Amino acid sequence: MSRSSASFATRTGLGAVLAGIALLAAPAPAFAASCLEQIVTVQQQLKAKEPRPKAPPSQEQSVAAQTDRQPTPGSLAAAGVTEPDSGALGALNAAMNLQAAGDDAGCLKAVGEARKLGGLD
Numbered sequence: 339m340s341r342s343s344a345s346f347a348t349r350t351g352l353g354a355v356l357a358g359i360a361l362l363a364a365p366a367p368a369f370a371a372s373c374l375e376q377i378v379t380v381q382q383q384l385k386a387k388e389p390r391p392k393a394p395p396s397q398e399q400s401v402a403a404q405t406d407r408q409p410t411p412g413s414l415a416a417a418g419v420t421e422p423d424s425g426a427l428g429a430l431n432a433a434m435n436l437q438a439a440g441d442d443a444g445c446l447k448a449v450g451e452a453r454k455l456g457g458l459d
Contacts, residue, residue, distance in 0.1 A: 373437050373445040377430065380449055384426055384456050394418040426456030 394417040423431075433448035453459050 373433070373442050373449060376446070376449045377433050377437060380426075380430055380433075380452050380456070380458065383458050384430065384452070387456065387458075388426075392418075426452045426458075429455055 429448050429452035433445050433452060436442075436445040436448055
């Protein structure tokens with residue numbers, strides 16, 4: 339390795355370390371992060387508390403499905419795979435959607451509802 343390439347590698351490595359430190363030290367919005375953190379915490383608590391859902395039955399896959407087909411809402415529903423729409427998991431799903439939409443107050447309310455319905459309070 340030549341002297342100039344070694345020097346470049348040292349400079350870019352140091353720059354990457356400094357950039358990483360700057361990102362970690364940067365302040366994040368406390369309100370938005372707290373809702374996301376609460377979603378993760380409640381999700382972990384519910385997973386530990388509730389039994390695993392039954393896996394949908396497996397079926398042979400066609401060649402067409404292997405090449406370029408994506409599952410549709412209809413094919414997922416036929417397989418028994420749906421998003422939760424009630425109970426603690428439904429409230430947690432609503433919280434994730436509200437958090438993604440930027441509605442922090444609604445997100446925190448939905449997380450509270452998920453805690454209540456899941457018996458985590």
